[in-house]
Amino acid sequence: MTQMNKRTRRVSSRASSIGARTRAGKRPATPRHAAACAGPLDSLLNPGLFRALCDPTRASLVACIAKCGRGCSVGEVAECCSVDLSVVSRHLAILADAGVLHVRKEGRTVFYAVCYSDLTKLLRELADAIDECRPDGSPDGGCCAPR
Amino acid sequence: MTQMNKRTRRVSSRASSIGARTRAGKRPATPRHAAACAGPLDSLLNPGLFRALCDPTRASLVACIAKCGRGCSVGEVAECCSVDLSVVSRHLAILADAGVLHVRKEGRTVFYAVCYSDLTKLLRELADAIDECRPDGSPDGGCCAPR
DNA sequence: CCAATACTTGCACGATGACGCAAATGAACA
């Protein structure tokens, strides 16, 4: 439930308004870029992870826990930032849901810790997948290279 | 209107209401986790990049351009997804602003291409920085390891 | 059993974001 397709009209409004285009007479059929290859990039670029880390408060919570090196309780983490404890609780749940953190309950205390392996693995795989797309040994961006 | 204007104070209400805490008597002073080390994690976890990639449409645009391997015009990229061309234009600008893409103008056409080097470098540095925080050779998450 | 602790959930609210449409800008070409 992180962020499903809001809008709801998006697709229909564009996919079916072929004859009604005021703008360019663009054809919605066979976008050759996307069809080129369905490599691992699509799944790795899944916005879920980024969605979790895009909030400044959440990012700082992750940094806080990561630097701590061990599991931290909600109250402990809440000392790191200036938002309400309930907000921290919510943020940590979101991060855990996205696979950034994992949870361990001990009595009435809840410990959150960084999923080091998963996270770094994902980041490196993403970097590899992007490299994979790179045209040959081009310095950057193929025909669009700054020079 | 059970409980109207409680907003508006947000920051002050938390930074200065030390003695008025209903919840935990949390002290805002010296959060020891954050103080532990100010490593590169903080800057690398800058939400800017994640903010740019957290939108599904933007993520698919990046994947589209990346897989294309070369620079793509706005109109070309717009064929990849079902949103209006103006929306694509806006998204691409956001991505370029975040350093994910770079721009090259040629006549009246604007080409966007992935900043391969910068992006992969950043991702790998982030992975390294996270690894750095990892306690010794622990499999994952120190005291919070799943088992 | 009751109280305290640690956290989560419900709720309302303001801010931000994504979107489509229409109009505007800028570059090439007649």
Add this chain to the structure above:
DNA sequence: TGTTCATTTGCGTCATCGTGCAAGTATTGG
């Protein structure tokens, strides 16, 4: 110069998000 093409910008709308407070739910300890 005026027209066409490619893209950007203004604007209004609607959904989602982050937040604080209050109340609720476990869990521990007396």
